[in-house]
Amino acid sequence: MSRAPAPAAPVEWVRHTEPIDGMKRIEARFHGKAYAMHRHDTYAVGSTLAGVQSFNYRRSRRDSLPGHTIVLHPDEAHDGQAGTDEGFQYRMIYVEPALFQAVLQGRALPFIEGGVTTDSRLAAATRNLLQGVDAPLEPLEYSEAIAELALALETVAGTPARRPKGDFLAAQRAHDYLRAHRAQVITLDDLEAATGRDRWSLSHDFRMFYGTSPYRFQTMRRLDMVRCMLVRGTSLADAAAAAGFADQSHMTRHFAKTFGLTPGRWLRIAASERDV
Template sequence: MAASRPAPQPTADVAAWRPGVRGVVEVFHAHFTEYAYPMHVHDAWTLLIVDDGAVRYDLDRHEHGTPHDTVSLLPPHVPHNGSPATPDGFRKRVLYLDASVLGEELIGPAVDGPDLRDPLLRRRVGQLHAALARPGDEFEAGSRLTLIGERLRGHLRGTDRVRADRRDPVLARRLRELLDGRLVEGVTLDEAAGLLQAHPAHLVRAFSGAYGIAPHQYLTARRIDRARRLLLDGCPAGEAAVAAGFYDQAHLTRHFRKLVGVTPGRYGARRPGRDSSGPDGVRPAPAGPA
């Protein structure tokens, strides 16, 4: 008689950190197969997406679920629990947002409708998680969080469509000048909003509407241009990364490969008329007939 296979062991795999982005109290990624949360509360907004499986939970004595195509927003100070809704458990990504990000006046609407079916919002939350996991991309994360907060407020206030801001080319130009002037040291979105006396969401939308590119994408592209010039001048990649405003060489390499198609180490390594086969980099002429 064949021996029975051992029962699979419960899985509990988590990662948690506090990013340097204002408004995000904690990032929490977890894979659970059997763990069930008891009733508890948070003092922050809980923004939850499920990548595999599903979670069932009770909020204010009403049962809810989180299929993978939804975004769940649980308000602060309201008790809730959570348990796997599928045999294989669930894999989730959670952002705990400072209570000020959305405001206490929206707690009631969130209790009434915590699960939001919005593909664009779902995609933006995933992009924010990716940015928060990359040191050096705090400006991108702040921009994405601003637009997510704006869209969440639209849902909670009963307006599915967020009204686009009117074009503001003057504000867009002022932000571009600020980014150009702070290319290396950088600037946070909140700092830019304070300096330019504009709401962060309006800043992002005005810039994107004027130039067809988000502010964080513009800043990264300018920094890549600076790094390219430094590399062609013979600057080592690690030094070029810092001099161009990147967090470190890995940060530069990730964006450089995405925008240029090669790593910084390979960029400029070959030039027309030069080849590594000769001692001075010049390909020797083929020998003629004896």
Template sequence: MTSNNWINLAQDDETRIETLRAHFEGHAYDPHWHDSYLVGVTEQGVQQFNCRRNRHHSTPGNVFLLEPGEIHDGDAPEDGGFTYRMLYLDPQWLQREISAVFQEAPANTCLAFASTLSTDSRLAQATARAFDVMHHPELRIVRQHALNTLLQALTYNLHWRKKYAQDPRLPRVAQLARDYLHDHMHHNVGIDELTAITGVDRYRLNRAFKSAYGLAPHAYLVQLRLAKARRLLALGVSCADVANALGFADQSHLGRWFVRANGMTPAAYQKRCTNVPDR
């Protein structure tokens, strides 16, 4: 990070919604994903990121929308960098709140964003307003009204996508390897274990996995652990215990990966999530 980069993050106790305002110049963060739905608005500059196999350029007033598990990165292609505000919406919270808007949600479905970037000015205003009242101490009824306005604006950018146990578009070997990584994310998994359960050599496995999920198996495992690390840190688990529980060599090892994906240290992230002023 350059000396001009900064991050301001907080978490709401009631909804567990995280709010983040940040500024980056040059490289911002490496490819990673989150367990939350991300709704953000670009304030200043050009925010460049890769997602869904496309490169996007978000400019002031644009809203960017990412689903849980969507791999994305970030950098500033122009001098002066970019500034943005973002809300991390818990999937269960969003599903429950949106379901209340619809009379009946289709069976066996989950919420999905219709597009990654939106120029909907109403959504941009609702996102910025929701950020403001969630990021700073405000009356509970004011926060709830702002969130309701955001949800109403989001309904025009959401659709119900049918859930699937396994995506038939993806190679079977990639699915097997991914399932194994999820089941053994706390272990010191080796590529030899993945080749044994998939029945292919490491070169074909790497090609199939990266084609399916956008990352090599080792990088995918790291991101899987980092997503869990965010949850544990927000609950107040010590950085050392998080590193030990998730299979990192030590606290410094966790810290190096965490900074590359989130732009801040685990300790800084935890402090911002657990020291939210009483509402």
């Protein structure tokens, strides 16, 4: 008696665009567990297209359905998995807080309670940015959409219009310095010299205006370098060294904590884009 063929493994894939001035767009489909707990230093703003997109966020499980808008704050831990057996499909943009600060000009970063919303103002503000990854964005369209989203987030979050106490210009100088020296070992003494602000006040200001710590911000820029090099075929060890990590294991630990995937699994999923 012949055995019935084993069911085919669910197809999982990620399609993405090249980053545009601090923003990356993806569309993906997953079944079961997609991402382990992780956190990154960007806003993650998305829309569920099919299925139930479930994730743990701020000590509670959240479920996003088609038509809902997801807004995850920078540096907040979260994971991702299918809420049902059918899997889920979604689109997401990852936006550096610096883009929103160009609009907010030193006002506090907006926080959307709960991580999932049905607010029509945010759905409208994300419509252009959450087009399919094959849809190009013209420069003016992109700039206007980022500004519209920043202001919609501020309105929906109810963020006070007054400026918080802190030195925005010093935080901005630190942001630019860390980006320019992302593969170097930077000390708090270096940041003090570059910004003219004492280290403890600067760390507080940086988190207030950019949603993460100076160290986390620099680590993310290094991981961005690693991902680009891995796609080009660079070995894990060489990518880790070129990006300023102590060694491959040091980079791998940070990679998994940041993206919820090991570098190997991330590469396999990235390679699947060619087969979609």
